Structure formats: structure tokens, C-alpha cells
Amino acid sequence: MSATVLDRGTPRRPLPTAPGWWADLAGSAAVLSLLVVVALWTADRGVQELLSGVATGLTSAGRLTGLLSADLMLVQVVLMARVPLVERRFGQDRIARWHRLAGFTSFHLLLAHVLLTTLGYAGTARENPVTQLWLLVTGYPGMLLATAALALLVLVVVTSVRAARRRLRYESWHLLHLYAYLGTGLALPHQLWTGADFVSSAAARAYWWTAYLGALGSVLVFRLGLPAYRSLRHRVEVAAVVPEAPGVTSVWLRGRDLDRLPVRAGQFFGWRFLTGPGWSRAHPYSLSAPPTGDLMRITVKDLGDDSSRVATLRPGTRVLLEGPYGRLTEEHWRGGGITLLACGIGVTPLLALLRELPYAPGQAVLLYRVRTPQELVFRAELERLAVERGVSVHYLVGPRGRQPAWLPGYAAGLPDAEALRRLSPDIADHDVYLCGPDGWVDAVQAATRAAGVPERHVHHERFAW
Secondary structure (H helix, E strand, O other): OOHHHHHOOOOOOOOOOOOOHHHHHHHHHHHHHHHHHHHHHHHOOHHHHHHOOHHHHHHHHHHHHHHHHHHHHHHHHHHHHOOHHHHHHHOHHHHHHHHHHHHHHHHHHHHHHHHHHHHHHHHHHOOOHHHHHHHHHHHOOOHHHHHHHHHHHHHHHHHHOHHHHHHOOHHHHHHHHOHHHHHHHHHHHHHHHHOHHHHOOHHHHHHHHHHHHHHHHHHHHHHHHHHHHHHHHHOOEEEEEEEEEOOEEEEEEEOOOHHHOOOOOOOEEEEEEOOOOOOOOOEEEEEEEEEEOOEEEEEEEOOOOHHHHHHHOOOOOEEEEEEEEOOOOHHHOOOOOEEEEEEHHHHHHHHHHHHHOOOOOOOEEEEEEEOOHHHOOOHHHHHHHHHHHOOEEEEEEOOOOOOOOOOOHHHOOOOHHHHHHHHOOOHHHOEEEEEOOHHHHHHHHHHHHHOOOOHHHEEEOOOOO
16 A cells, blocks of 8 residues: 555544543542542541550551552552543553552552451450461451452562563463452452441442442443444454564554544554454554544554564454554644654654644654664655655664663764754754653653753653553
């Protein structure tokens, strides 16, 4: 397929902008849920019991840590549900950081709950703590399921530690991470049957049922229902597979009414190609060309996992999609000059942005970093944009330097900020979009700060899992 196919189709209808107050509302709801939990514990004599004696105090503290752990667990589930307005407002990387923070905090509170409750019950019964733990697990309703939930959550947490993630393939990590849903579900009967703060208060029951059903509903609607609806609605299939560079492949996708997909340039979908084994795992690939008529395009680099199968896809292969996701979009562009910095395959969402943003000739600058000339992709399209829309394109080709930097090694003697100002003289007044590996993005962010770009005008999204 030639680049001219990008011009097909009718103009896309404008998409609504996520309201700014969503940021405050979403954050406030999470904090409010924790305050409600503490208030319900207090109303159920939590403070009085905390101060009434060692054993009773340990049990009361164990109740509180368990309740907070459960609440944060549900916050995690909602974060994983990818509610569209929340996803668009915050972006995947920020949500992922909050998800990790909530997850590790919830896990530590859960361990504290087990320890404090066991010690409290052992003190009240004048029993050995190990024996008491066994009695709790085997003698209380729902505790065997809760123990299984704890084991699953331990597995999820251990594989979420950065050192462990580096040793796992994405497919293995993704499968193990889904056990968090099962762990959350297995913990519920314990709270229903034996949780003092659940069974003794109508207000507590109302809150917890609302929280659990809200979390379940968000998963059913946004992780399952909406992707299923869009996959059936648009009937996406592979139209063509085009090699772009060594190890880099573009996939043209055909579907019904793709111009009505609520997607912006710079966003990505989770893609499932129905080719046999591995179809159940969604892989996040950005659009390198937004929908025009009945076609859109993704471009994938072979990183050794399921991405290697993309080059072998056949026309007609059915595709399931989740999304769109991401905030690397025009919503954050103020309407003036724009500088885009890409490293490697990170050029794909920025190319889509260059095609869709209504900037004036001479307002856009692209800095494209690769190690070898063979890694440059879409060079013909970029040069066409330079001619037709006045984009200033700079190819930064060369091996890495000895020190971490965003420039090639041959330019290491030039300060990063000075290099930015030379390549994009008005960068301090521009909106800046970044896409590339984490270390490279960190180096570019440091250079933009030194070049005088306000942090709020620098837009990026991290895709590392």
C-alpha cells in the first residue's frame, strides 16, 4: 500500500475533550473511599477497642488494616478497568504508577492485617500465635478462600517487582497479573461471612456492596463489554502487511465505519489477532496512521515476544481491539508551535500526530533519533510532510554515547539543552511531545527543562510494562 492511501476518506468528526474536573473528581473519590472506611471502623467502636487493651487493640488494628487493604484492592481493580475518561485524563503511565502504589500498599496492609489479627486473637485466647493462625485458617468461614487469595496476591506482587519483571516475558507477566482479579474475588467471602465491620452495620454493608459491585461493573463494562461491542461494531481485519525496515512491520487494518471510532492521533489500542495460540493476550500498539475512511495502520517492531508474529499475519485475519487509550493527543496542544522527539519505533504515534494536528507551515519540528539509517521508518512520508506542511524534520543517526543522553554519540560534546535550542529555536514556547524508551525520555525531559520548556508543556507516555 502506498502512502497516498492516507488521504482517503471523509474528514473525521470532532471528538469531545475530557473535562478538567475529572482529574480532581477521580483522585478525590479514591481518597474519600479510604476516609469512609476509617469512619465506618470508628463508628463500630474501632478507636475504643484500639485503646482498651493489648489483645483487643491488636485485633482492632488488624480490622482497620484489613479494611484499608480491601479498599485499595478495589481501587486497583478500577484502575485496571481503564475507564475511558479517567484513562484519557491521566494517561497509562500515571495510572500504572498509581496502580503499583495502591497494589504494594494494599499488600503490606494485608500482611499487617494477618499478623495483627492473629496476635490479637492469640492474646485473647491465650494461645500460641502459630496455633491460633492455624485455627483461624481452618475454623472460620471463608478463611481457606482468603488464604488462597493471599497466595495469589503474593504471586502477583513478587512478579511485579522490577527485578522479577525484567526476567519475565510480557506474555507470562500478563497472565500472572490477571490472578489479581481472582485474588480479589476469593477474598470477598471472608469479609462477607466473618468481617465484623461488614456484618454488624447496615451502613458498612451498603458501602462495601456498592464498592464491590462498582469495581465489578467497571471491569465488566470497560474491560469486557466495551471492547466486545467495538470489535463487533467495526469488524476489523488485516488488509495488508508491509515491511518498513529490518524488524519493523506495518499492518493496514480494514473495518466498518472506522472514522466513527473515538480515537485521536497519538493513541493506542490493545490488539488481539485471531491467529491461534496467543490471541487472548492484548498487545499495545500505537496507530501510525489514524482512521481514514475504512483503513488505519499500526507499526510494530519485533521485540522477540508475540510482536514477532505480526510480520506473518495474513490478509483477512480477524482482529479484536481494546481502546483507544493514551493521552499523547491534541487535547494538550495549545495551538501554536510544536516539537516532537521520537526514538526508534516511538515515531509511530508522533507521525499520526503530525498528520492530524492543524498546525501552520513552519510551526512543527520533528527530531527523530535512531542508531543506524536502516532503522529509519516512514522517511518518504516524513519528507512529504516536510514539503506539503512545512515540517522541519531532523534525523539524529548514530550510536549511543558513553554517557546517557538523547543525542547520538558523535554529538556528545554539545550540551543537550543547547542542541535542542539549535534544532528547534523556539522550543521554549512550544508544546513538546516525546515517545521512546524510558531512559531516553528521561534524558530528553532533563534537556527540555534546561532549555526553558515548562514541565506542563511536555507531554509523554511510558509504555514499559
